[in-house]
Amino acid sequence: MGAFLAKRILATIPVMLIVAIIVFALIRLVPGDPAAVIAGNMATNEDIARIRTELGLDRGFFAQFAIWAKGLVTGDLGQSFFFKKDVTALIAERVGPTLSLAFLTIVITVLIAVPLGTLAAWRHGGWLDRALMGFSVLGFSIPVFVIGYLFAYFFALRIDWFPVQGYKPLSAGIGEWIRHLLLPALTLSIVYVALIARVTRASVAEALTEDYVRTARAKGLPESRVLIKHALANAAVPIVTVIGIGVALLIGGVVVTESVFSIPGLGTLTVDAVLARDFPVIQGVILFFSVLYVLINLLVDVSYVFLDPRIRY
Amino acid sequence: MSPNVRRVLKNGAVRFGSTVLIVLTVIALLAPWLGTTDPAWLDAVNMNQKPGVTVDWTGPDNQTAPRTLLMGTDSFGRDIYSRVLYGARVSLLVGVIVSVVALAIGTLFGLLAGYFRRVDAVLMRFMDGLMSIPAILLAIALVAALGASLTTVIVAIAIPEIPRVTRLVRSLVLSIREEPYIEAAISVGTPVWKILLRHVLPNSIAPMVVQGTYVCASAILIEAILSFLGLGLPSEIPTWGNIMAEARVVFSSAPYNMWFPGIFLTLTVLAVNLLGDGLRDTLDPKFNKRGAQR
Amino acid sequence: MSRPESPLEHSAATPVLSVRDLAISLPSGSDRSHAVEHISFDVRAGEIVCLLGESGSGKSVIAFSIMGLLPGNVRVSGGDLVLNGTALNGATGIDAAHLRAKRGTEMAMIFQEPMTALNPVMSCGEQLDELLAQHTSLPANARRAKVIAMFEAVKLPEPERIYASYPHQLSGGQRQRIMIAMALILEPKLLIADEPTTALDVTTQAEVLSLIKALQRERGTAVLFITHDMGVVAEIADRVVVLEQGKQVETGDTQTVLSAPREPYTQMLIASVPPIEPPVRASEFAGPPALRVESLCKTYLSGGWFQKRRETRAANLVSFDVRPGETVGIVGESGSGKSTVARCITRLIDPTKGTISLGEQALHLGSADELKLARKRIQIVFQDPYRSLDPRQRVGEAIIEGPLNFGVSRDAAMRRAKELMSLVRLSPEVLSRYPSEFSGGQRQRISIARALALDPEVLICDEAVSALDVSVQAQVLTLLEEIQARLKLAIVFITHDLRVAAQICDRVLVMSRGHVVEQGLTRDVFLSPQHEYTQALLASAPGRHFKFARNSA
Secondary structure (H helix, E strand, O other): OHHHHHHHHHHHHHHHHHHHHHHHHHHHHOOOOHHHHHHOOOOOHHHHHHHHHHOOOOOOHHHHHHHHHHHHHOOOOOEOOOOOOEHHHHHHHHHHHHHHHHHHHHHHHHHHHHHHHHHHHHOOOOHHHHHHHHHHHHHHHOOHHHHHHHHHHHHHHHOOOOOOOOOOOHHHOHHHHHHHHHHHHHHHHHHHHHHHHHHHHHHHHHHHOOHHHHHHHHOOOOHHHHHHHHHHHHHHHHHHHHHHHHHHHHHHHHHHHHHHOOOOOHHHHHHHHHHOOOHHHHHHHHHHHHHHHHHHHHHHHHHHHHHOOOOOO | OHHHHHHHHHOHHHHHHHHHHHHHHHHHHHHHHOOOOOOOOEOHHHOOOOOOOEEEEEOOOOOEEEEEOOOOEOOOOEEHHHHHHHHHHHHHHHHHHHHHHHHHHHHHHHHHHHHOHHHHHHHHHHHHHHHOOOHHHHHHHHHHHHOOOHHHHHHHHHHHHHHHHHHHHHHHHHHHOOOHHHHHHHHOOOOHHHHHHHHHHHHHHHHHHHHHHHHHHHHHHHHHHHHHOOOOOOOOOOOHHHHHHHHHHOOOOOOHHHHHHHHHHHHHHHHHHHHHHHHHHHHOOOOOOOOOOO | OOOOOOHHHHHHHOOOEEEEEEEEEOOOOOOOOEEEEEEEEEEOOOOEEEEEOOOOOOHHHHHHHHHOOOOOOOEEEEEEEEEOOEEOOOOOOOOHHHHHHHEOOOEEEEOOOHHHHOOOOOOHHHHHHHHHHHHOOOOHHHHHHHHHHHHHHOOOOOHHHHHHOOHHHOOHHHHHHHHHHHHHOOOOOEEEEEOOOOOOOHHHHHHHHHHHHHHHHHHOOEEEEEEOOHHHHHHHOOEEEEEEOOEEEEEEEHHHHHHOOOOHHHHHHHHOOOOOOOOOOOOOOOOOOOEEEEEEEEEEEEOOOOOOOEEEEEEEEEEEEEOOOOEEEEEOOOOOOHHHHHHHHOOOOOOOEEEEEEOOEEOOOOOHHHHHHHHHHEEEEOOOOOOOOOOOOOHHHHHHHHHHHOOOOHHHHHHHHHHHHHHOOOOHHHHHOOHHHOOHHHHHHHHHHHHHOOOOOEEEEEOOOOOOOHHHHHHHHHHHHHHHHHHOOEEEEEEOOHHHHHHHOOEEEEEEOOEEEEEEEHHHHHHOOOOHHHHHHHHHOOOOOOOOOOOOO
16 A cells, blocks of 8 residues: 555656646747737836746746746745735635635535436436436536526526625635535536536446346345445446546636636636736646646545455555 | 448437537528628627617618617627627637547547557656646636637647547557457558558547547537637637627626527537437447546 | 255155246347247256257346346246246236345356456455345344355355455455355255356366255255356256257256257257367378477566566476477466467567477567568467457458458459358358358358468467357367368467367377476377376366267268
């Protein structure tokens, strides 16, 4: 186990390094003189020169990357032009709402998607199965902001159940926290439920065709036990895998949902930073989300050891 | 092959999806002749008109005549009906080009990685890195760096899709190359490139086509999201995302500005997804774990 | 649990299982309307009845219908299934809940593949424990004691350790013992065994068969045993029911059916069983060897940064040669290294050490071009007829692929393909069709034709008939011998099937764990084996003492 963990953690290092290189290279993709573009139309030559030095655009690619990467390791993501603040501090300020939203969404999704997918697989071709598959393909097709505005229109504008916009931190009480987050979390969970219910259904349906399920039935076990202890237990690895991969989808959705419901999290920060061409912030946020994604999938990999005794490292 | 084609054409999802897409393509191509006006034209007298009203409308030729506004106007006084119809052009174009580009590059990479171990080690590490950045964020960052034009938006959306296609093709190659018929081909002296083209590629086509439709759906959605956030194509270009971005401002008074493009967008993506699901069910029953290609 | 004092007394009165005029219908669109029809037989206590049939005979479907485990679209459409006087189907039959209560308690089943039939994520002990928890009111510690006792009864070593083990940590034979323990722990009246030894090696098979027989005698269990293997029938059955394409062809006691079958189908089936005694063959083959293998070694290295490096010797110092017209067999159980040798010879994998020469040409070294030329002279036929042809390539294209690689013109290659079709007894029209349109036996003929298209001097057959039904197997073997006689081919025949080896090979090599333990003329090796492994192997062959009826027709 220890060796396995060490191996998996080491394996994330090249991935993180490549992410860092890609993120670093972004600024150099800007056509023409990046410093001039970033500074904007109103900038003086001095401004441009200052930005060029600050971003190290006057140095070579690798020389500047080394300086930048050294900062990363110590947690220094540079300075925001627009907010005039440390990027690390900015991210720390905004991370609460984003993680709250993502966490609530994952909880809602797993509670809905796994039982529904399992039942649909059990009654393959039945009404629940067809309804769930119909919902799933629709869930993949409606853009998350359209869902957001639909929910806002019906649950907040039409019937005044939830606030239309805004965010209350957990310190304001768990009731207020959930009341403000429920609509965004439901919005965001639609596509995630679609994905996970679909994979649960496919994996459980596949497990149900396996010989060991036939053995379980030949033992005279009730269907509920066959379904949960035999089929679902064997489908756990692909389901957990997709929950992990789906986090990428979730992060994309967070950016849009925060924008729709005006939640002051990292998503709105990203959009503001792009509109202001505030590259240090853009780079910092992307790095943060990528590290989060890689860490979650590291956890997923570790969970395999508990879900499937055949996987031993 | 013909029984295969017949089976595909009998599938309800394929029929629905392809019918909707053909109709949308026709609408997009014939937009100028479907009672539209210049989608960028604004008539400041007729701002925020409700759908269905008939008004005195001053057109691009400066002639004023009565006009029925099927979907109303936005807060600048632009005709939403015209903008929605022209918007279909951008969505379909982005969907098709992104899926073709991502599929072509991803297939090339996947074949190389699946067959040559040295290429595999380097290429797949890079793809792992690329995949660790959530697709929408990467697209947003690329647009921020490259600037927003049709070409850059297409490039920005295509790049995050390439590693997904690469992984799929690579895993197909790895499983197909274990098949005894590949060993049989090796033992009759068939060179590697011929094995890839004659045996591996034909046996990978079905899942690749299916993947292509999912890439297309995702590309259309991401383009709309970029526009909606105000980060995509310039706002004077009519795209469904841009129309909805403008609708946000007046949402509480005129929510229908959001619904018209929203319905078109959803219907388009739904049609592409159904086409993909139908193709998957009929061509490749084993490959049904969407998103689980890890 | 009390047991009848003398189960055999019980037997004469009422059968444990009675099947009357059973019909099972298939969903519309299948190749026939019924999986089986007009099936009637009894199984009494203390008796083993074999359902014997080739693939597609419907033998497994009967077993599943008794257990009530048919897939949703397949159903019993007529007849009666009666277990211990209780009707299992029809208007008077019991409902699903009562049927479920009988599974595991009154009737139990073991399956072909013990690896897939056990839940991979549940420990072996738990898998028996949940059965006891479901059907008995025993407390946890009593259940555990009972499971451990049952593991002892099926002769599993270290039952305590096995209890906590997962299926993948056990050998195939041990897994099947777990299945047997699970099936018999509640002392069911009826045990249904669906090809329980087919996936096992021959020595393990012999152990498992004798275990089933011993437990069944001891407990007076009625056994319905499903198999395609006439040797197994001879070994274990009291009575046998022969099935062909869903019809009951012949029923009777084992001795009578196997030695004096009445029906032509049974006669043909039994005549197709290759005798285990090798015929007398010409032992001299003239000329220099077509293929010479010397000190061939293949070593696999596993492990990486964090694990210990492990060396696996898949093949170790294997030497033999084959002359034109001669067939040399390599026999062994799974993991013996016989397929590794085949793949090294054809250079699908690279040998670690040793030399391989084709006539004057050394195949183990040389440039890519030389290897390509050598490939032409040595060809291989694989085991799985369903995967060895590209499903997207027409048969004709598959056959001419080799010649085209070596610069033969398309027309000439096609002409040759047509000749080859008549050589393997298929019509030339086959060339324009796809592999999916053919049966396993036909595909194997196509694979042979593909190999022959390059006019090889050496043909490697890697378990080339092992996946085929016995009647088809006999046809393909006859075809191979004819072709060999005509083309003076040197054949390396790799098989786990001792009967097949006995009939087709001039000489054999016996392999075990990567080593050749014995080699010599087939008749010598089979009639007076020297090495103890060879002796054990031959002693395990099912039905070896049985005299099968030879073809009288």
